[in-house]
Amino acid sequence: MISIKNLHKSFGELEVLKGIDLDVEKGQTIVVIGPSGSGKTTFLRCLNILEKPSAGTVEIGGLVADFSKPMSKKQIMAFRKQSAMVFQHYNLFPHMTALDNILEGPVTVQKKDKAQAKEKALALLDKVGLSDKADSYPHQLSGGQQQRVGIARALALEPKVMLFDEPTSALDPELVGEVLQVMKDLAQEGMTMVVVTHEMRFAKGAADEVLFMDSGRIVERGTPDEVFNRPQEERTKRFLNLIQDTDTI
Amino acid sequence: MYLNSIFSNPERLERLGDIAQSSFLPLIEAAVQFTLPLSVISFILGLFLAVVTALARISTVRVLQWIARVYVSIIRGTPLLVQLFILFYGLPTVGVTIDPFPAAVIGFSLNVGAYASEVIRAAILSIPKGQWEAADTIGMSYSQTLRRVILPQASRVSVPPLSNTFISLVKDTSLAALILVTEMFRVAQQIAATNYEFLLLYGQAALIYWIICFLLSLVQGRLENRFDRYVSR
Ligand SMILES: Nc1ncnc2c1ncn2[C@@H]1O[C@H](COP(=O)(O)OP(=O)(O)OP(=O)(O)O)[C@@H](O)[C@H]1O
Ligand SMILES: [Mg+2]
Helix, strand or coil: CEEEEEEEEEECCEEEEEEEEEEECCCCEEEEECCCCCCHHHHHHHHCCCCCCCEEEEEECCEEEECCCCCCHHHHHHHHCCEEEECCCCCCCCCCCHHHHHHHHHHHHCCCCHHHHHHHHHHHHHHCCCHHHCCCCHHHCCHHHHHHHHHHHHHCCCCCEEEEECCCCCCCHHHHHHHHHHHHHHHHCCCEEEEECCCHHHHHHHCCEEEEEECCEEEEEECHHHHHHCCCCHHHHHHHHHHHHHCCC | CHHHHHHCCHHHHHHHHHHHHHHHHHHHHHHHHHHHHHHHHHHHHHHHHHHHHHHHHHCCCHHHHHHHHHHHHHHHHCCHHHHHHHHHHHHHHHCCCCCHHHHHHHHHHHHHHHHHHHHHHHHHHCCCHHHHHHHHHCCCCHHHHHHHHHHHHHHHHHHHHHHHHHHHHHHHHHHHHHHCCCCHHHHHHHHHHHHCCHHHHHHHHHHHHHHHHHHHHHHHHHHHHHHHCCCCC
16 A cells, blocks of 8 residues: 655755655554654655655555656645645644534635535544534534544545554643544554654554654564563664653653 | 804804804715725634734744744834835836725734733633643544634733724724725815815814724724633632
């Protein structure tokens, strides 16, 4: 489903991604962990071309983007459609209701039939457990509810891959579970997902593979059990110790 | 002195009452026929110009940025009255003659365009980057992002400063009297020239300006409330 080869990204002089290679099968859930500044967010944003990679190729769902060549707007749009992003700070549109947030992609952008799109949007709201919040504005929702709307908004685009950037790290601890549950359900239903998170429970319960990133490289990869319980690399061990100490993973 | 003489002189008092009564209607007429249309038309055209200018300022195209900067700088750096005089008295000397009303509309629109563009630019820049990214990720084009996501939010932020711009504009239209637009202040001048009751006539004009601006500030309050619907406090 995803095939990434030699992905590079620099901001000016600063090289943030130093050659990432990764293959993800359809239906797999990949969890990415790593210290702050290691390039996790940049990596996800490159897959959605919110950041234009400096070099490398990415294939998602059969569409290939070769970043050593210039891309037209149209090509970028087409490639971007393959995946959808869920943001750390939800980034819902505050002037639209939950329902309208979800409809914006299908109706405004994809020009789908409004009545059908609405039916589907309501089904998505139901799926994330918010069928009674369709007409609420984001500020009337808790953080966890907002993030679930964010997930529904991304799903409404019918992407082949879902990208999550620390979707629970801005949430109060008691709200984390409801969002992770929605994500676990998605993983179980066979959605292909790349998730940046330090939620150990989620990684252990839902990840097929865990990647440890440091300084723009994938330093270690393996099953959750391998990476968390038998890490091979010194840097991985140090990082795991650090976050297990503060109990945030 | 003046007040004393009025109250000690019932005939004069009566005369003032008559003048006030008979001049009230022409003043209101002038306000409805010229002051308000001039304000509204100039504001709408000006806002349009302001959005275009603000977008030029934040665009990545150097030439557009530069044109917008020069325009704003010239308008802000020169007196409104001088601009109106150039349009109405100056341009005819190079063969461009514009009637009073259109000349005033052009002058005031250019003014609103420059001042409001700074307001709108600041409002657009105040919208968090995450909103642009969310729009990007759902596949919106630049113009869709502006229309559906950025400008609706920016306009909420802009209501108070733009209301100020509009209220200033209503008062500034009195300057159009000097390029022969028969708006309310000019009518007051004309009537006063026939009966020499300057204080009365200008006082009446002032009262009507104040009432208009007061009503506008009420509208502003309602607009702000409406926009606050979706804002957490
Ligand atoms: N737009 C940008 N311009 C310049 N540098 C950037 C930009 N975005 C990110 N960086 C830099 O790239 C590096 C990687 O950032 P990134 O946000 O990908 O890290 P991260 O792993 O997601 O960290 P965190 O856990 O704190 O979210 C950092 O050094 C950051 O300062
Ligand atoms: Mg990050």
